[in-house]
Amino acid sequence: MKPQHVRRALGAAAVGALAWITVTAGIPGGASQQTSPTELVVDGAPGYAVEDFNYPQADKILAEKKIVLKRGDGHITLADCAGGTGFLEITVRNKADRICFKVVGDSGWLTLEIPAVYGIRGNDYTTAVDMTVGTEEKSFDITKNTWTAVGETADPEGREHMLVEIRSSK
Known part of the structure; x- marks a missing residue:
C-alpha cells in the first residue's frame, strides 16, 4: 500500500473513532457519563406552549x-x-x-x-x-x-x- 493511502485509511479510521466517541459520550453505559452536546440543546430549549384555558389577568x-x-x-x-x-x-x-x-x-x-x-x-x-x-x-x-x-x-x-x-x- 502506498504511504498516501495508508495516511487516508488512518485518517478515516481516526475520524470514525472520534465520531463514535462523540455519539456515545452522553449515553448511559457509553464511554463517558459526561453530558453530550445534544442533551445541552434539549435541556436548554424553550418548552412547548400548552393552553390551560385559564382566564388571562x-x-x-x-x-x-x-x-x-x-x-x-x-x-x-x-x-x-x-x-x-x-x-x-x-x-x-x-x-x-x-x-x-x-x-x-x-x-x-x-x-x-x-x-x-x-x-x-x-x-x-x-x-x-x-x-x-x-x-x-x-x-x-x-x-x-x-x-x-x-x-x-x-x-x-x-x-x-x-x-x-x-x-x-x-
Missing part, C-alpha cells in the same frame, strides 16, 4: 372588579358595557353597574363566579348559563336580545344564585 380583574373569572376558550371575554353593543349584560344585586361580556366566533364558554345574579340580557347568540344555589345547580336559557329572569328572580323561594358558567353558540 384573572387576579387583576378579581382585585379591581370583584369578579372571579376562571377558565374559558377565549370566545367570551369581559367587556366595558359602555364600549359597544351586542354584549351579554348581567345584573347583580348590590352592584350598580352591569357586567358585560363580549362573545366572538361560532361558540364559546366561560366558567366564572358571580354571586347574586338576577337578570341577563342576551345578544345575537344562543346562550345558556349554569347557576348554583347551595348545592343545587340550575340552568337557564337566555332569550336573544332581551332580558331573561334568572337566579333569585326566577326562583320561587327568591334564593340568591351564583353564575358559574356561560355557553354561547351561533
